[in-house]
Amino acid sequence: MKKTIILIAALLSGCAEMPAYTNVESGTIDESKYVVLETNTHAERNKRSYISLEPELNIIRVNGEKVGNIPFSTYYYKNDSPQKAILIPGKYSIQLEYKLPRHFLFADLEFTGHAGQKIIAKTKYIGLNLLEVWLEDAETGEKISTRAE
Known part of the structure; x- marks a missing residue:
């Protein structure tokens, strides 16, 4: 009975992280040539548990293309959206889900x-139903995002 419960929990929560999204066409990726976007969930809590009540920050869309919130992906992955993206340098519009x-x-x-x-990508709890979400340069700590119009 105990083994059955563990197996069901593993299937429902997934086994692996969803791979990083990328718009780079090459097979091998040298991150020093591209822009690496990570959520604070991925960067600061890489040892989080499979069944966690902590918030997650996920990448849902990049330039209007859906890359996350994919139905049934949790049967294999422990989350349904990437939390890391490797992008060609340039201007981007992204949608994040807290x-x-x-x-x-x-x-x-x-x-x-x-x-x-x-x-x-970082978040700050301000108060009841109020949350601030922004992007910052990991090296300088400078806020580099604006709200999309």
Whole structure:
């Protein structure tokens, strides 16, 4: 009985991280030539548990293309959206999802990424139903995003 419960929990929660999204066409990727965008869930809590009540910050869309929130992907992955993206340098519009077990919020942001730049998507709880979401340069800590119009 105990083994059955563990197996069901493993199947429902997934086994692996969803791979990083990329718009790079090459097979091998040298991150120093591209823009690396990570959410603070991925960058700061890489040892999080499979069944966690902590919030997740996921990448849902890149330039209007759906890359996350994919139905049935959780049968294999422990999350349904990538939390890392490797992008060709340039201007981007992204949609992030802040997700709790029973609530979620979407944030649309724009930024310009440069080769070799690492960007972290961060959040700050302000108060009841208020949350700030932004992108910052991992090296300098400078806020580099604007709200998408």
